[in-house]
Amino acid sequence: MSERIIKAFKTAETEKISHLDYFNIAVSVDCVILGYENKQLKVLLIKSDLEEFSGLNSLLGDLVRPDEDLDEASYRILRERTGLNDVYLEQVQTFGRIGRHPSGRVVTTAYFSLLDLHHHQLRLSHNDLHWHPISKVGKLAFDHKDILDSCLHRLRQQVLERPLIFSLLPEKFSLRQLQEVYEAILGTELDRRNFRKKVSLKDWLVDLGEMETDVPHRPGKLYKLNPALKKRLRARLRVS
Amino acid sequence: MSERIIKAFKTAETEKISHLDYFNIAVSVDCVILGYENKQLKVLLIKSDLEEFSGLNSLLGDLVRPDEDLDEASYRILRERTGLNDVYLEQVQTFGRIGRHPSGRVVTTAYFSLLDLHHHQLRLSHNDLHWHPISKVGKLAFDHKDILDSCLHRLRQQVLERPLIFSLLPEKFSLRQLQEVYEAILGTELDRRNFRKKVSLKDWLVDLGEMETDVPHRPGKLYKLNPALKKRLRARLRVS
DNA sequence: TACAAATATGTACTAGAAACACATTAACCT
DNA sequence: AGGTTAATGTGTTTCTAGTACATATTTGTA
Numbered sequence: 001m002s003e004r005i006i007k008a009f010k011t012a013e014t015e016k017i018s019h020l021d022y023f024n025i026a027v028s029v030d031c032v033i034l035g036y037e038n039k040q041l042k043v044l045l046i047k048s049d050l051e052e053f054s055g056l057n058s059l060l061g062d063l064v065r066p067d068e069d070l071d072e073a074s075y076r077i078l079r080e081r082t083g084l085n086d087v088y089l090e091q092v093q094t095f096g097r098i099g100r101h102p103s104g105r106v107v108t109t110a111y112f113s114l115l116d117l118h119h120h121q122l123r124l125s126h127n128d129l130h131w132h133p134i135s136k137v138g139k140l141a142f143d144h145k146d147i148l149d150s151c152l153h154r155l156r157q158q159v160l161e162r163p164l165i166f167s168l169l170p171e172k173f174s175l176r177q178l179q180e181v182y183e184a185i186l187g188t189e190l191d192r193r194n195f196r197k198k199v200s201l202k203d204w205l206v207d208l209g210e211m212e213t214d215v216p217h218r219p220g221k222l223y224k225l226n227p228a229l230k231k232r233l234r235a236r237l238r239v240s
Numbered sequence: 241m242s243e244r245i246i247k248a249f250k251t252a253e254t255e256k257i258s259h260l261d262y263f264n265i266a267v268s269v270d271c272v273i274l275g276y277e278n279k280q281l282k283v284l285l286i287k288s289d290l291e292e293f294s295g296l297n298s299l300l301g302d303l304v305r306p307d308e309d310l311d312e313a314s315y316r317i318l319r320e321r322t323g324l325n326d327v328y329l330e331q332v333q334t335f336g337r338i339g340r341h342p343s344g345r346v347v348t349t350a351y352f353s354l355l356d357l358h359h360h361q362l363r364l365s366h367n368d369l370h371w372h373p374i375s376k377v378g379k380l381a382f383d384h385k386d387i388l389d390s391c392l393h394r395l396r397q398q399v400l401e402r403p404l405i406f407s408l409l410p411e412k413f414s415l416r417q418l419q420e421v422y423e424a425i426l427g428t429e430l431d432r433r434n435f436r437k438k439v440s441l442k443d444w445l446v447d448l449g450e451m452e453t454d455v456p457h458r459p460g461k462l463y464k465l466n467p468a469l470k471k472r473l474r475a476r477l478r479v480s
Numbered sequence: 481t482a483c484a485a486a487t488a489t490g491t492a493c494t495a496g497a498a499a500c501a502c503a504t505t506a507a508c509c510t
Numbered sequence: 511a512g513g514t515t516a517a518t519g520t521g522t523t524t525c526t527a528g529t530a531c532a533t534a535t536t537t538g539t540a
Contacts, residue, residue: 002264003343004343004344005266005303005341005343005346006266006303006342007343008289008290008341008343009268009301009302009303010289018394023263023264023265023266024242024263024306025263025265025266025267025304026245026246026263027265027336027347028249029372031525049250050248062249063245063249064265064336064347064396066264066265066345067338068338069337069338070334070335070336070337070347091333091334092332094310094331094334095309095310096267096304096309096310096311096349097309098307098308098309101245101248102249103244103245103248104242104244104245105306106245107267107304107338107347109334109347110338120539132532141338148405157266161297174487174526175487175488176486176487185328188314191451191530191531192487192488193488193489193490193530193531193532194528194529196488196489197489197490197528198318198528201527214539215486215537216485216486216488216535216537216538216539217485217486217487217537217538218485218487218488218536218537218538219485219486219487219536219537220486220487220488221487221488239405319506361517367513416489416517416518417520422506431498431500432518433499433500433501433519433520433521434497434499434520435521436519436520437497437521438496438497441496454509455517456507456508456516456517457505457506457507457508457515457516457517457518458504458505458506458507458518458519459505459506459507459514459517459518460515460517460518460519461518461519
């Protein structure tokens with residue numbers, strides 16, 4: 001089978017390179033899973049179990065299996081590690097530097113996902129797995145800091161234009177809560193009045209006719225995500 | 241070496257899967273190389289030499305070598321096929337559907353590049369290699385139509401904000417020529433006056449103080465790309 | 481009952497995009 | 511040589527989206 005692949009790519013020089021050379025590259029997926037708590041954006045990390053990176057954290061990743069799509073692999077990792085299925089995942093970029101994995105050649109594709117850190121179905125599968133505030137992430141194993149940064153960059157680019165953010169929030173939320181999430185992601189303060197105007201133009205929200213409870217001040221209205229968009233957020237779509 | 245990689249990714253289930261399974265995925269790079277001629281955007285295609293796709297065209301691609309970066313592989317392909325070095329290349333997306341290659345499992349990363357189709361150093365390395373108008377591209381081999389579309393989408397998104405387009409043009413060009421390239425890429429007509437205003441605000445251009453020659457009407461001023469930006473276009477940078 | 485703190489809504493200003501008009505220059509034709 | 515044609519080159523006006531900013535309202539608390 002793999003001989004067929006090499007023949008299928010017959011440039012002049014491939015002849016010289018043996019089968020084993022080409023099939024000595026592994027393919028992996030790394031997931032940047034972001035949550036939100038205490039007005040902070042957090043990322044799901046695990047202690048690296050490689051000697052080379054002892055003491056360092058790394059992203060959640062795994063080798064892609066021969067029988068699964070790249071996208072499927074990222075959903076599998078999310079499911080295995082968090083118990084959650086049907087959460088929005090988006091491919092961001094592929095990292096293929098030669099020396100990026102100390103044990104050999106691994107090309108990895110980065111995906112990011114946003115999810116409600118307090119979701120009742122969320123079960124972290126491993127003791128060393130933990131939520132880490134983005135602002136306190138230092139050195140990570142491999143090139144995972146680069147991967148994290150590229151996902152954050154993509155997220156910041158798109159978050160105001162696309163309704164990605166709602167998987168970070170509970171079903172019902174107030175406009176203040178929504179704004180706080182945006183501020184945590186973008187790292188800036190937003191004008192409350194302009195923010196509300198901008199959101200209201202987008203028809204992302206449905207007014208629930210309910211109010212906040214247990215807040216030590218005037219309660220705000222509660223909203224939920226427009227159900228039409230909710231479907232799209234859950235769909236396993238490659239979004240270009 | 242590769243045993244080490246599998247150990248480095250020790251999820252519960254990896255144990256069951258053998259070394260050969262994991263190292264049966266190949267990694268390739270496909271390049272969407274775009275040029276411009278006769279008011280048309282064109283893409284560099286080659287006749288597929290796989291039986292399964294006989295008669296169909298495909299993008300330029302090759303397996304990634306064990307000793308080269310992913311980015312390097314794309315530059316190598318560009319160099320081997322066109323003779324050109326130091327042309328802007330940008331990673332777009334990675335495609336990893338299981339059935340995408342009939343000979344086996346190949347995960348491919350798409351890059352796009354823009355270049356002047358009349359560049360004097362341009363030498364197409366193969367007889368079947370040819371420029372194909374974007375508007376007339378039909379079915380392509382593999383999932384190359386999807387890859388082409390995703391690159392075009394990215395290009396259209398970015399072309400107005402970033403000075404990508406200038407590698408499609410000769411050294412000296414008029415504002416009309418520049419506008420025509422934009423129109424070919426975006427597939428729309430642009431207002432000449434607004435277009436000129438927009439471009440002039442960006443300090444992308446330097447007025448050469450020269451005029452067009454050999455045009456059957458009033459000649460326009462000639463411009464070149466601001467040299468400061470030119471460096472950036474040639475740099476082999478991963479742009480996120 | 482007054483005060484503090486947050487919600488809710490609205491207005492004025494500004495910058496950028498879109499729509500639109502006219503004078504100028506060079507080649508071509510008679 | 512002079513008029514015609516077809517492009518270049520430079521505005522102006524209008525609209526829209528974004529930013530800055532103010533005031534009234536509602537609830538909890540002292």
